[in-house]
Amino acid sequence: MAIRIRGLQVRYRDPRGRELTVLDVADLTIDExxxxxxxxxxxxxxxxxxxxxxxxxxxxxGEVRYGEVDITKLAEAERDRFRAKNVGYVFQSFNLLQGLSALENVAIAGSFGGLSAREARARAKGLLVRVGLERRLDALPGTLSVGEQQRVGIARALVNRPKVVLADEPTASLDEDRADEVLELLEEIVAEEGSTLVLVTHEARVRERFSDVLDLKALKSSPSTPASKGRAEEAREEAR
Ligand SMILES: Nc1ncnc2c1ncn2[C@@H]1O[C@H](COP(=O)(O)OP(=O)(O)OP(=O)(O)O)[C@@H](O)[C@H]1O
Ligand SMILES: [Mg+2]
Known part of the structure:
Protein backbone atom coordinates (compact mmCIF):
# COMPACT_ATOMS: atom_id res chain seq x y z
CA MET A 1 0.00 0.00 0.00
CA ALA A 2 1.67 3.21 -1.16
CA ILE A 3 1.22 6.38 0.86
CA ARG A 4 0.63 9.53 -1.13
CA ILE A 5 0.60 13.03 0.33
CA ARG A 6 -0.64 16.01 -1.66
CA GLY A 7 -0.85 19.70 -0.83
CA LEU A 8 -0.44 19.02 2.85
CA GLN A 9 -0.33 21.88 5.30
CA VAL A 10 -0.65 22.00 9.04
CA ARG A 11 -1.24 25.47 10.41
CA TYR A 12 -1.71 26.61 13.97
CA ARG A 13 -2.63 29.98 15.44
CA ASP A 14 -0.24 31.37 17.99
CA PRO A 15 -1.59 33.12 21.12
CA ARG A 16 -1.59 36.46 19.27
CA GLY A 17 -3.79 34.97 16.56
CA ARG A 18 -1.07 34.86 13.91
CA GLU A 19 -1.18 31.82 11.71
CA LEU A 20 1.94 29.65 11.62
CA THR A 21 2.55 27.02 8.98
CA VAL A 22 4.34 24.23 10.80
CA LEU A 23 4.24 21.69 7.99
CA ASP A 24 4.14 22.09 4.23
CA VAL A 25 4.52 19.04 2.01
CA ALA A 26 3.55 19.61 -1.61
CA ASP A 27 3.85 16.08 -2.91
CA LEU A 28 5.38 12.97 -1.41
CA THR A 29 4.87 9.35 -2.39
CA ILE A 30 6.14 6.63 -0.09
CA ASP A 31 5.96 3.37 -1.98
CA GLU A 32 5.31 0.14 -0.14
CA GLY A 62 -4.37 18.40 1.77
CA GLU A 63 -4.78 14.67 1.46
CA VAL A 64 -3.00 11.64 2.89
CA ARG A 65 -3.85 8.49 0.95
CA TYR A 66 -3.03 4.97 2.00
CA GLY A 67 -3.75 3.20 -1.26
CA GLU A 68 -7.20 4.53 -2.17
CA VAL A 69 -8.15 5.62 1.34
CA ASP A 70 -7.70 9.30 2.26
CA ILE A 71 -7.29 9.02 6.04
CA THR A 72 -7.98 12.74 6.53
CA LYS A 73 -11.57 11.99 5.44
CA LEU A 74 -12.15 9.13 7.87
CA ALA A 75 -14.19 9.57 11.04
CA GLU A 76 -12.04 9.48 14.18
CA ALA A 77 -13.10 5.96 15.22
CA GLU A 78 -12.34 4.62 11.74
CA ARG A 79 -8.97 6.34 11.75
CA ASP A 80 -8.17 4.82 15.16
CA ARG A 81 -9.05 1.37 13.84
CA PHE A 82 -7.00 1.95 10.71
CA ARG A 83 -3.99 2.96 12.81
CA ALA A 84 -4.28 0.03 15.23
CA LYS A 85 -4.34 -2.41 12.33
CA ASN A 86 -1.80 -0.90 9.94
CA VAL A 87 0.56 1.48 11.71
CA GLY A 88 3.22 0.91 14.35
CA TYR A 89 4.39 4.17 15.87
CA VAL A 90 7.48 4.67 18.03
CA PHE A 91 6.64 7.99 19.68
CA GLN A 92 9.34 10.54 20.43
CA SER A 93 7.81 10.87 23.92
CA PHE A 94 7.02 7.12 24.29
CA ASN A 95 3.35 7.59 25.37
CA LEU A 96 3.31 4.49 27.56
CA LEU A 97 0.28 3.77 29.74
CA GLN A 98 1.61 4.46 33.24
CA GLY A 99 -0.71 2.01 35.04
CA LEU A 100 0.34 -0.96 32.93
CA SER A 101 3.52 -3.01 33.06
CA ALA A 102 5.99 -3.09 30.18
CA LEU A 103 4.53 -6.43 29.07
CA GLU A 104 0.94 -5.19 29.32
CA ASN A 105 1.75 -2.00 27.38
CA VAL A 106 3.01 -4.06 24.46
CA ALA A 107 0.40 -6.82 24.72
CA ILE A 108 -2.55 -4.42 24.82
CA ALA A 109 -1.42 -2.88 21.53
CA GLY A 110 -1.42 -6.41 20.11
CA SER A 111 -4.98 -6.95 21.32
CA PHE A 112 -6.11 -3.65 19.75
CA GLY A 113 -4.50 -4.82 16.52
CA GLY A 114 -6.56 -8.02 16.51
CA LEU A 115 -4.26 -10.62 18.13
CA SER A 116 -5.79 -13.02 20.65
CA ALA A 117 -4.83 -12.27 24.27
CA ARG A 118 -2.52 -15.28 24.33
CA GLU A 119 -0.83 -14.41 21.02
CA ALA A 120 -0.47 -10.77 22.03
CA ARG A 121 1.24 -11.71 25.29
CA ALA A 122 3.56 -14.21 23.68
CA ARG A 123 4.60 -11.85 20.93
CA ALA A 124 4.98 -8.96 23.39
CA LYS A 125 7.25 -11.06 25.56
CA GLY A 126 9.36 -12.14 22.59
CA LEU A 127 9.88 -8.55 21.48
CA LEU A 128 10.70 -7.31 24.97
CA VAL A 129 13.31 -10.04 25.26
CA ARG A 130 14.70 -8.92 21.90
CA VAL A 131 15.15 -5.37 23.16
CA GLY A 132 16.88 -6.62 26.31
CA LEU A 133 14.04 -6.16 28.80
CA GLU A 134 13.53 -9.78 29.82
CA ARG A 135 14.08 -8.86 33.46
CA ARG A 136 11.76 -5.84 33.39
CA LEU A 137 8.58 -7.36 31.93
CA ASP A 138 6.47 -6.57 35.00
CA ALA A 139 7.94 -3.13 35.67
CA LEU A 140 5.72 -0.04 35.47
CA PRO A 141 6.95 2.64 33.02
CA GLY A 142 7.63 5.10 35.86
CA THR A 143 10.20 2.71 37.30
CA LEU A 144 12.05 2.21 34.02
CA SER A 145 14.97 4.27 32.77
CA VAL A 146 14.30 6.55 29.80
CA GLY A 147 16.15 4.19 27.48
CA GLU A 148 14.18 1.23 28.80
CA GLN A 149 10.92 3.10 28.19
CA GLN A 150 12.07 3.84 24.68
CA ARG A 151 12.65 0.13 24.09
CA VAL A 152 9.15 -0.72 25.38
CA GLY A 153 7.83 1.83 22.87
CA ILE A 154 9.74 0.11 20.08
CA ALA A 155 8.43 -3.34 21.06
CA ARG A 156 4.90 -1.94 21.17
CA ALA A 157 5.21 -0.46 17.69
CA LEU A 158 6.23 -3.83 16.25
CA VAL A 159 3.80 -6.14 18.03
CA ASN A 160 1.22 -6.16 15.22
CA ARG A 161 3.74 -6.66 12.42
CA PRO A 162 2.45 -3.37 10.99
CA LYS A 163 2.54 -2.60 7.28
CA VAL A 164 3.80 0.88 8.13
CA VAL A 165 6.31 1.66 10.88
CA LEU A 166 6.76 5.28 11.96
CA ALA A 167 9.72 5.82 14.26
CA ASP A 168 10.40 9.23 15.79
CA GLU A 169 14.00 9.46 17.03
CA PRO A 170 13.75 5.82 18.17
CA THR A 171 17.32 5.69 19.47
CA ALA A 172 17.64 9.16 20.98
CA SER A 173 17.85 7.79 24.55
CA LEU A 174 19.97 4.70 23.86
CA ASP A 175 23.69 4.03 24.00
CA GLU A 176 25.37 3.09 20.73
CA ASP A 177 25.23 -0.68 21.25
CA ARG A 178 21.57 -0.64 22.22
CA ALA A 179 20.82 1.74 19.37
CA ASP A 180 22.40 -0.64 16.87
CA GLU A 181 20.47 -3.61 18.31
CA VAL A 182 17.19 -1.76 18.16
CA LEU A 183 17.78 -0.53 14.60
CA GLU A 184 18.64 -4.07 13.54
CA LEU A 185 15.39 -5.30 15.10
CA LEU A 186 13.41 -2.56 13.34
CA GLU A 187 15.08 -3.31 10.02
CA GLU A 188 14.62 -7.05 10.43
CA ILE A 189 10.90 -6.86 11.17
CA VAL A 190 10.31 -4.33 8.43
CA ALA A 191 12.15 -6.60 5.96
CA GLU A 192 10.28 -9.73 7.09
CA GLU A 193 6.93 -8.06 6.57
CA GLY A 194 7.90 -5.98 3.52
CA SER A 195 6.68 -3.02 5.58
CA THR A 196 7.27 0.64 4.93
CA LEU A 197 9.51 2.46 7.40
CA VAL A 198 9.62 6.19 7.98
CA LEU A 199 12.26 7.00 10.57
CA VAL A 200 13.10 10.44 11.91
CA THR A 201 16.55 11.09 13.29
CA HIS A 202 19.07 13.81 13.96
CA GLU A 203 21.88 11.30 14.58
CA ALA A 204 24.47 10.95 11.81
CA ARG A 205 25.14 7.33 12.83
CA VAL A 206 21.51 6.44 12.26
CA ARG A 207 21.21 8.40 9.02
CA GLU A 208 24.22 6.55 7.62
CA ARG A 209 22.28 3.28 7.69
CA PHE A 210 19.87 4.63 5.08
CA SER A 211 20.36 5.12 1.36
CA ASP A 212 17.09 7.07 1.18
CA VAL A 213 17.35 10.28 3.21
CA LEU A 214 14.97 13.17 2.78
CA ASP A 215 15.13 16.64 4.29
CA LEU A 216 11.68 18.05 5.10
CA LYS A 217 12.77 21.39 3.63
CA ALA A 218 12.92 19.84 0.17
CA LEU A 219 9.21 18.98 0.27
CA LYS A 220 7.80 22.50 0.57
CA SER A 221 5.33 23.65 -2.03
CA SER A 222 7.57 26.44 -3.34
CA PRO A 223 10.98 26.29 -1.70
CA SER A 224 12.30 29.38 -3.45
CA THR A 225 9.57 31.83 -2.43
CA PRO A 226 10.16 33.75 0.79
CA ALA A 227 6.58 33.13 2.01
CA SER A 228 7.19 29.43 2.41
CA LYS A 229 10.59 29.61 4.07
CA GLY A 230 10.93 27.99 7.45
CA ARG A 231 10.88 30.29 10.42
CA ALA A 232 14.40 29.35 11.41
CA GLU A 233 15.58 30.20 7.92
CA GLU A 234 13.75 33.54 8.00
CA ALA A 235 15.21 34.35 11.39
CA ARG A 236 18.70 33.59 10.11
CA GLU A 237 18.18 35.87 7.13
CA GLU A 238 16.82 38.64 9.33
CA ALA A 239 19.90 38.34 11.52
CA ARG A 240 22.23 38.80 8.58
N1 LIG B 1 -0.43 21.81 18.76
C1 LIG B 1 0.44 22.75 18.38
N2 LIG B 1 0.14 24.07 18.47
C2 LIG B 1 0.99 25.02 18.06
N3 LIG B 1 2.20 24.76 17.51
C3 LIG B 1 2.56 23.47 17.38
C4 LIG B 1 1.70 22.40 17.80
N4 LIG B 1 2.34 21.23 17.53
C5 LIG B 1 3.52 21.57 16.98
N5 LIG B 1 3.66 22.91 16.90
C6 LIG B 1 4.81 23.62 16.36
O1 LIG B 1 5.10 23.05 15.10
C7 LIG B 1 6.50 23.07 14.85
C8 LIG B 1 6.93 21.68 14.43
O2 LIG B 1 6.89 20.82 15.55
P1 LIG B 1 7.39 19.32 15.49
O3 LIG B 1 7.18 18.73 16.85
O4 LIG B 1 6.74 18.64 14.35
O5 LIG B 1 8.94 19.52 15.16
P2 LIG B 1 10.12 18.45 15.03
O6 LIG B 1 10.74 18.64 13.68
O7 LIG B 1 9.62 17.10 15.36
O8 LIG B 1 11.16 18.96 16.13
P3 LIG B 1 12.17 18.12 17.10
O9 LIG B 1 13.34 17.73 16.22
O10 LIG B 1 12.55 19.13 18.13
O11 LIG B 1 11.43 16.93 17.65
C9 LIG B 1 7.15 23.57 16.12
O12 LIG B 1 7.50 24.92 15.92
C10 LIG B 1 6.07 23.42 17.17
O13 LIG B 1 6.19 24.40 18.16
MG1 LIG C 1 9.99 15.82 16.90
Missing amino acids: GRRLCLVGGSGSGKTTLLNVLAGIVTPTS
Missing part, protein backbone atom coordinates in the same frame (compact mmCIF):
# COMPACT_ATOMS: atom_id res chain seq x y z
CA GLY A 33 8.52 -1.21 1.37
CA ARG A 34 10.36 2.12 1.17
CA ARG A 35 12.82 2.68 4.00
CA LEU A 36 12.86 6.43 4.37
CA CYS A 37 14.98 8.44 6.76
CA LEU A 38 13.51 11.86 7.43
CA VAL A 39 15.72 14.68 8.66
CA GLY A 40 15.24 18.38 9.38
CA GLY A 41 16.04 20.89 12.10
CA SER A 42 14.33 20.92 15.48
CA GLY A 43 10.85 22.37 15.02
CA SER A 44 10.83 21.74 11.27
CA GLY A 45 7.72 19.56 11.51
CA LYS A 46 9.06 15.99 11.55
CA THR A 47 6.91 14.81 14.45
CA THR A 48 3.94 16.66 13.01
CA LEU A 49 4.39 14.80 9.72
CA LEU A 50 4.51 11.43 11.49
CA ASN A 51 1.42 12.40 13.50
CA VAL A 52 -0.36 13.23 10.25
CA LEU A 53 0.75 9.93 8.71
CA ALA A 54 -0.59 8.14 11.79
CA GLY A 55 -3.88 10.02 11.61
CA ILE A 56 -3.31 11.58 15.03
CA VAL A 57 -3.16 15.14 13.66
CA THR A 58 -5.67 16.15 10.99
CA PRO A 59 -4.03 18.55 8.54
CA THR A 60 -5.47 21.98 7.84
CA SER A 61 -5.46 21.13 4.14
Whole structure:
Protein backbone atom coordinates (compact mmCIF):
# COMPACT_ATOMS: atom_id res chain seq x y z
CA MET A 1 0.00 0.00 0.00
CA ALA A 2 1.67 3.21 -1.16
CA ILE A 3 1.22 6.38 0.86
CA ARG A 4 0.63 9.53 -1.13
CA ILE A 5 0.60 13.03 0.33
CA ARG A 6 -0.64 16.01 -1.66
CA GLY A 7 -0.85 19.70 -0.83
CA LEU A 8 -0.44 19.02 2.85
CA GLN A 9 -0.33 21.88 5.30
CA VAL A 10 -0.65 22.00 9.04
CA ARG A 11 -1.24 25.47 10.41
CA TYR A 12 -1.71 26.61 13.97
CA ARG A 13 -2.63 29.98 15.44
CA ASP A 14 -0.24 31.37 17.99
CA PRO A 15 -1.59 33.12 21.12
CA ARG A 16 -1.59 36.46 19.27
CA GLY A 17 -3.79 34.97 16.56
CA ARG A 18 -1.07 34.86 13.91
CA GLU A 19 -1.18 31.82 11.71
CA LEU A 20 1.94 29.65 11.62
CA THR A 21 2.55 27.02 8.98
CA VAL A 22 4.34 24.23 10.80
CA LEU A 23 4.24 21.69 7.99
CA ASP A 24 4.14 22.09 4.23
CA VAL A 25 4.52 19.04 2.01
CA ALA A 26 3.55 19.61 -1.61
CA ASP A 27 3.85 16.08 -2.91
CA LEU A 28 5.38 12.97 -1.41
CA THR A 29 4.87 9.35 -2.39
CA ILE A 30 6.14 6.63 -0.09
CA ASP A 31 5.96 3.37 -1.98
CA GLU A 32 5.31 0.14 -0.14
CA GLY A 33 8.52 -1.21 1.37
CA ARG A 34 10.36 2.12 1.17
CA ARG A 35 12.82 2.68 4.00
CA LEU A 36 12.86 6.43 4.37
CA CYS A 37 14.98 8.44 6.76
CA LEU A 38 13.51 11.86 7.43
CA VAL A 39 15.72 14.68 8.66
CA GLY A 40 15.24 18.38 9.38
CA GLY A 41 16.04 20.89 12.10
CA SER A 42 14.33 20.92 15.48
CA GLY A 43 10.85 22.37 15.02
CA SER A 44 10.83 21.74 11.27
CA GLY A 45 7.72 19.56 11.51
CA LYS A 46 9.06 15.99 11.55
CA THR A 47 6.91 14.81 14.45
CA THR A 48 3.94 16.66 13.01
CA LEU A 49 4.39 14.80 9.72
CA LEU A 50 4.51 11.43 11.49
CA ASN A 51 1.42 12.40 13.50
CA VAL A 52 -0.36 13.23 10.25
CA LEU A 53 0.75 9.93 8.71
CA ALA A 54 -0.59 8.14 11.79
CA GLY A 55 -3.88 10.02 11.61
CA ILE A 56 -3.31 11.58 15.03
CA VAL A 57 -3.16 15.14 13.66
CA THR A 58 -5.67 16.15 10.99
CA PRO A 59 -4.03 18.55 8.54
CA THR A 60 -5.47 21.98 7.84
CA SER A 61 -5.46 21.13 4.14
CA GLY A 62 -4.37 18.40 1.77
CA GLU A 63 -4.78 14.67 1.46
CA VAL A 64 -3.00 11.64 2.89
CA ARG A 65 -3.85 8.49 0.95
CA TYR A 66 -3.03 4.97 2.00
CA GLY A 67 -3.75 3.20 -1.26
CA GLU A 68 -7.20 4.53 -2.17
CA VAL A 69 -8.15 5.62 1.34
CA ASP A 70 -7.70 9.30 2.26
CA ILE A 71 -7.29 9.02 6.04
CA THR A 72 -7.98 12.74 6.53
CA LYS A 73 -11.57 11.99 5.44
CA LEU A 74 -12.15 9.13 7.87
CA ALA A 75 -14.19 9.57 11.04
CA GLU A 76 -12.04 9.48 14.18
CA ALA A 77 -13.10 5.96 15.22
CA GLU A 78 -12.34 4.62 11.74
CA ARG A 79 -8.97 6.34 11.75
CA ASP A 80 -8.17 4.82 15.16
CA ARG A 81 -9.05 1.37 13.84
CA PHE A 82 -7.00 1.95 10.71
CA ARG A 83 -3.99 2.96 12.81
CA ALA A 84 -4.28 0.03 15.23
CA LYS A 85 -4.34 -2.41 12.33
CA ASN A 86 -1.80 -0.90 9.94
CA VAL A 87 0.56 1.48 11.71
CA GLY A 88 3.22 0.91 14.35
CA TYR A 89 4.39 4.17 15.87
CA VAL A 90 7.48 4.67 18.03
CA PHE A 91 6.64 7.99 19.68
CA GLN A 92 9.34 10.54 20.43
CA SER A 93 7.81 10.87 23.92
CA PHE A 94 7.02 7.12 24.29
CA ASN A 95 3.35 7.59 25.37
CA LEU A 96 3.31 4.49 27.56
CA LEU A 97 0.28 3.77 29.74
CA GLN A 98 1.61 4.46 33.24
CA GLY A 99 -0.71 2.01 35.04
CA LEU A 100 0.34 -0.96 32.93
CA SER A 101 3.52 -3.01 33.06
CA ALA A 102 5.99 -3.09 30.18
CA LEU A 103 4.53 -6.43 29.07
CA GLU A 104 0.94 -5.19 29.32
CA ASN A 105 1.75 -2.00 27.38
CA VAL A 106 3.01 -4.06 24.46
CA ALA A 107 0.40 -6.82 24.72
CA ILE A 108 -2.55 -4.42 24.82
CA ALA A 109 -1.42 -2.88 21.53
CA GLY A 110 -1.42 -6.41 20.11
CA SER A 111 -4.98 -6.95 21.32
CA PHE A 112 -6.11 -3.65 19.75
CA GLY A 113 -4.50 -4.82 16.52
CA GLY A 114 -6.56 -8.02 16.51
CA LEU A 115 -4.26 -10.62 18.13
CA SER A 116 -5.79 -13.02 20.65
CA ALA A 117 -4.83 -12.27 24.27
CA ARG A 118 -2.52 -15.28 24.33
CA GLU A 119 -0.83 -14.41 21.02
CA ALA A 120 -0.47 -10.77 22.03
CA ARG A 121 1.24 -11.71 25.29
CA ALA A 122 3.56 -14.21 23.68
CA ARG A 123 4.60 -11.85 20.93
CA ALA A 124 4.98 -8.96 23.39
CA LYS A 125 7.25 -11.06 25.56
CA GLY A 126 9.36 -12.14 22.59
CA LEU A 127 9.88 -8.55 21.48
CA LEU A 128 10.70 -7.31 24.97
CA VAL A 129 13.31 -10.04 25.26
CA ARG A 130 14.70 -8.92 21.90
CA VAL A 131 15.15 -5.37 23.16
CA GLY A 132 16.88 -6.62 26.31
CA LEU A 133 14.04 -6.16 28.80
CA GLU A 134 13.53 -9.78 29.82
CA ARG A 135 14.08 -8.86 33.46
CA ARG A 136 11.76 -5.84 33.39
CA LEU A 137 8.58 -7.36 31.93
CA ASP A 138 6.47 -6.57 35.00
CA ALA A 139 7.94 -3.13 35.67
CA LEU A 140 5.72 -0.04 35.47
CA PRO A 141 6.95 2.64 33.02
CA GLY A 142 7.63 5.10 35.86
CA THR A 143 10.20 2.71 37.30
CA LEU A 144 12.05 2.21 34.02
CA SER A 145 14.97 4.27 32.77
CA VAL A 146 14.30 6.55 29.80
CA GLY A 147 16.15 4.19 27.48
CA GLU A 148 14.18 1.23 28.80
CA GLN A 149 10.92 3.10 28.19
CA GLN A 150 12.07 3.84 24.68
CA ARG A 151 12.65 0.13 24.09
CA VAL A 152 9.15 -0.72 25.38
CA GLY A 153 7.83 1.83 22.87
CA ILE A 154 9.74 0.11 20.08
CA ALA A 155 8.43 -3.34 21.06
CA ARG A 156 4.90 -1.94 21.17
CA ALA A 157 5.21 -0.46 17.69
CA LEU A 158 6.23 -3.83 16.25
CA VAL A 159 3.80 -6.14 18.03
CA ASN A 160 1.22 -6.16 15.22
CA ARG A 161 3.74 -6.66 12.42
CA PRO A 162 2.45 -3.37 10.99
CA LYS A 163 2.54 -2.60 7.28
CA VAL A 164 3.80 0.88 8.13
CA VAL A 165 6.31 1.66 10.88
CA LEU A 166 6.76 5.28 11.96
CA ALA A 167 9.72 5.82 14.26
CA ASP A 168 10.40 9.23 15.79
CA GLU A 169 14.00 9.46 17.03
CA PRO A 170 13.75 5.82 18.17
CA THR A 171 17.32 5.69 19.47
CA ALA A 172 17.64 9.16 20.98
CA SER A 173 17.85 7.79 24.55
CA LEU A 174 19.97 4.70 23.86
CA ASP A 175 23.69 4.03 24.00
CA GLU A 176 25.37 3.09 20.73
CA ASP A 177 25.23 -0.68 21.25
CA ARG A 178 21.57 -0.64 22.22
CA ALA A 179 20.82 1.74 19.37
CA ASP A 180 22.40 -0.64 16.87
CA GLU A 181 20.47 -3.61 18.31
CA VAL A 182 17.19 -1.76 18.16
CA LEU A 183 17.78 -0.53 14.60
CA GLU A 184 18.64 -4.07 13.54
CA LEU A 185 15.39 -5.30 15.10
CA LEU A 186 13.41 -2.56 13.34
CA GLU A 187 15.08 -3.31 10.02
CA GLU A 188 14.62 -7.05 10.43
CA ILE A 189 10.90 -6.86 11.17
CA VAL A 190 10.31 -4.33 8.43
CA ALA A 191 12.15 -6.60 5.96
CA GLU A 192 10.28 -9.73 7.09
CA GLU A 193 6.93 -8.06 6.57
CA GLY A 194 7.90 -5.98 3.52
CA SER A 195 6.68 -3.02 5.58
CA THR A 196 7.27 0.64 4.93
CA LEU A 197 9.51 2.46 7.40
CA VAL A 198 9.62 6.19 7.98
CA LEU A 199 12.26 7.00 10.57
CA VAL A 200 13.10 10.44 11.91
CA THR A 201 16.55 11.09 13.29
CA HIS A 202 19.07 13.81 13.96
CA GLU A 203 21.88 11.30 14.58
CA ALA A 204 24.47 10.95 11.81
CA ARG A 205 25.14 7.33 12.83
CA VAL A 206 21.51 6.44 12.26
CA ARG A 207 21.21 8.40 9.02
CA GLU A 208 24.22 6.55 7.62
CA ARG A 209 22.28 3.28 7.69
CA PHE A 210 19.87 4.63 5.08
CA SER A 211 20.36 5.12 1.36
CA ASP A 212 17.09 7.07 1.18
CA VAL A 213 17.35 10.28 3.21
CA LEU A 214 14.97 13.17 2.78
CA ASP A 215 15.13 16.64 4.29
CA LEU A 216 11.68 18.05 5.10
CA LYS A 217 12.77 21.39 3.63
CA ALA A 218 12.92 19.84 0.17
CA LEU A 219 9.21 18.98 0.27
CA LYS A 220 7.80 22.50 0.57
CA SER A 221 5.33 23.65 -2.03
CA SER A 222 7.57 26.44 -3.34
CA PRO A 223 10.98 26.29 -1.70
CA SER A 224 12.30 29.38 -3.45
CA THR A 225 9.57 31.83 -2.43
CA PRO A 226 10.16 33.75 0.79
CA ALA A 227 6.58 33.13 2.01
CA SER A 228 7.19 29.43 2.41
CA LYS A 229 10.59 29.61 4.07
CA GLY A 230 10.93 27.99 7.45
CA ARG A 231 10.88 30.29 10.42
CA ALA A 232 14.40 29.35 11.41
CA GLU A 233 15.58 30.20 7.92
CA GLU A 234 13.75 33.54 8.00
CA ALA A 235 15.21 34.35 11.39
CA ARG A 236 18.70 33.59 10.11
CA GLU A 237 18.18 35.87 7.13
CA GLU A 238 16.82 38.64 9.33
CA ALA A 239 19.90 38.34 11.52
CA ARG A 240 22.23 38.80 8.58
N1 LIG B 1 -0.43 21.81 18.76
C1 LIG B 1 0.44 22.75 18.38
N2 LIG B 1 0.14 24.07 18.47
C2 LIG B 1 0.99 25.02 18.06
N3 LIG B 1 2.20 24.76 17.51
C3 LIG B 1 2.56 23.47 17.38
C4 LIG B 1 1.70 22.40 17.80
N4 LIG B 1 2.34 21.23 17.53
C5 LIG B 1 3.52 21.57 16.98
N5 LIG B 1 3.66 22.91 16.90
C6 LIG B 1 4.81 23.62 16.36
O1 LIG B 1 5.10 23.05 15.10
C7 LIG B 1 6.50 23.07 14.85
C8 LIG B 1 6.93 21.68 14.43
O2 LIG B 1 6.89 20.82 15.55
P1 LIG B 1 7.39 19.32 15.49
O3 LIG B 1 7.18 18.73 16.85
O4 LIG B 1 6.74 18.64 14.35
O5 LIG B 1 8.94 19.52 15.16
P2 LIG B 1 10.12 18.45 15.03
O6 LIG B 1 10.74 18.64 13.68
O7 LIG B 1 9.62 17.10 15.36
O8 LIG B 1 11.16 18.96 16.13
P3 LIG B 1 12.17 18.12 17.10
O9 LIG B 1 13.34 17.73 16.22
O10 LIG B 1 12.55 19.13 18.13
O11 LIG B 1 11.43 16.93 17.65
C9 LIG B 1 7.15 23.57 16.12
O12 LIG B 1 7.50 24.92 15.92
C10 LIG B 1 6.07 23.42 17.17
O13 LIG B 1 6.19 24.40 18.16
MG1 LIG C 1 9.99 15.82 16.90
